[in-house]
Amino acid sequence: MHRMREHIITQKYELERLKKEPYVKREAEEKLKQGLQTDLIKVISGPRRAGKSFLAARTLKGYFGYVNFDDEVLAKTEDFNEILKLTHEVYGDFKTLFLDEVQNVEGWELFVDRMRRLGYNVVLTGSNSKLLSSELATHLTGRYWEVKVLPFSFREFLSAEKVEPKVEISPQEGKMLSRLSEYLEKGGFPEIVVKGYDYRNYGKMLFDSIIMKDVVRRRNVKYSSTLYELALYLVSNFAREFSYTRLKNTLDIGSVHTVKNYVDYLEESFIILKAERFSYKLRESLKSPKKVYVVDPALLSAGFISSPNLGRKMENAVAVELLRRGYELWYWRDVRREVDFVLKKGLKIVELIQVTKEITRDNYGREVRNLVAVGKELKAKKLSVITWDEEDVIEVDGREVRVIPLWKWLIEG
Template sequence: MREHMIAQKYEVELLKRQSYVKREAGEKLRKYLNTDLIKVITGPRRAGKSFLAVRTLKENFGYVNFDDEVLAKADDLNEVLKLAHEVYGDFRTIFLDEIQNVRSWELFVNRLGRLGYNVIITGSNSKLLSSELATHLTGRYIEVKVFPFSFGEFLRANNIEPKVETSFQEGKVLSKLSEYLERGGFPEVVVKGYDYRDYGRMLFDSIIMKDVVKRKNVKYSSSLYELALYLVSNFAREFSYTRLKNALDVGSVHTVKNYVDYLEEAFIILKAERFSYKVRESLKSPRKIYVVDPAFLSAGFVPSPDLGRKMENAVAVELVRRGYRLYYWRDERGEVDFVLRKGLNVEELIQVTKEITKNNYRREVKNLVEVGKRLRAEKLTVITWDEEGSIREGGRDVRVVPLWKWLIEATTKSGLMGGYATLK
């Protein structure tokens, strides 16, 4: 174990010397870094969780990566802590990477907190972390979600500030947006130039086997894999568990539901619920599926998905990144892509379409206004490819905003886009 920990220390030193793209999640981590709350960084594999933590921590810290087969099998975590002090010396901050690989990790983390350590942990399984933390660390932790690069971070990685004052500049930003929707935001694809198709396929397979099949002891792994491919291929579309069972002949409806939950917990897919004030009705309705990163779509699983679906997927991921739970609206009169809740109130309705035309005006705008009145939504928004303005319809103002501008709004408000080269 000592040799493995020394090797990890060397890897950490290499990370500290690598170029770093400033992450939006880093602002939240820094805010709580010196508190006694346990910092929990969750997100997909290879999204940059470890890199974010290493580059945010300034003082001396101990580091243990439990994605190491030797350290993950340690019978005595006290021995791991002792070795960490032997390798790193005196420290009060400890960073435990991929902690979910260790049995009874939550008890160890809880005890470290009681002993006065400043604890940062990462994990690639959302439910495992949240359920255990809720049980053992109620009110004593803060969660920071790290997804692959947002579009703002993608531009930052390419040293581009979206300062659009001419049509040429707007064209450059739209070109980068097309690239982002195709290649995705995994840091190794964006920064190191890895082929996104090969990378997406490799990562997809790795997550399925390591974070789902192995951890959940899935007996019929081929059925799970087939289900995962089917869901990814049908992103931004509705599904029901019964329909999935009949289409794929995968065990029972209960098994299908479990498999879908496993894929969501492992950060391959995101689920959106149909919005209803009646909980029972919402639970019985079909869901919609989105994919955490376009690399999974471009890895040979989805043959040339249309631009509208890719735009909708990007909006879904960004909403989750901003802390929203995903809801959509559908009734006999039409659909609204996203319903944003704030407590019991509907904060905003969002429709996503490539463009607004005479043929789709009823579906994209009028229906949005009608649903907005019923749900008493504060804001109505239509996200398009490159159209911008305001529409007055049915006594309500509807904001029309280009996707690129909507995607970077949170970034520009936080000031993270400053200090980078402008488009030329």
């Protein structure tokens, strides 16, 4: 008990130091503030080092108790009542309880629900989406407010760099493209952007940490080297299709079932994002190849691949931004045509998006005409082509296609 108390005291000093560090206002802050006005359990999920704890610490007002379970002593606790008693001993009286990386402790969901019933305003963070969501769905149905925190968006990146994000065409456009090049290379993890950490070393360190802490240990993965090879392979082939069977054969993994589990583990720990092939037939969609993206460019620049194609890096940035905006990731492909992103609201297709560095005479049919044809088939109202620096409105077969530079699309939000 004495040792746990010492760790909670140490964490209190660490939290006070964290609150004094430079803060870049996060877009998720408003949603968290709204949640704090309710008696729902607030759940902040996202990858490691994306700024979840910093966001909560800077947003919470008044006095609150804090426990970080990403701790070798506190993570082993079997007595939450003791944890609560020690936290009150360290912090005094409080009604807001902030529990960091709570999914590290077995039985956390029952304790959290009890705290809510006792009148505590509970805020949780976690870096494993499925473990959080599955337990919350089982025990806390309808009683939680979820806030997703990803690495900096391009808008937040510009804010950190003290650059005002404006979409007007101006002499500053060249500087904006330069900033975008930097963002696509270094990524948006706050410690890279704000503290200037080397993105290659940081990305490699973070990749290894997520694999070991959030996947291997938490999921008791027996063949960790196989999982690691799979993760490297997927990251190296971002913005490309994959199938479980092909991965099994390429990497000589025992079964398709194992491959699927490993891919799911990597997705729920926020290393990769997965896009499904769109079809109105569910069975056809489930059987089709997926596309893989990476949650942040730092993981692309960490030594896994050399000089990745700009078009793929642009497509990856669009995928992450769509997730940030609340969309599920879908793409379209048939024997003749492919569209990078199919945006849905409910059962309705609201927009199709194609991503390409530039529109040329050679790729016009693939990027524009195919987009229009698929748009007619899916009855999509809005058609967009995102490019590096081209802007236009194109009329094709009676349909309007908006061409917009990536930097402007990312800023529009």
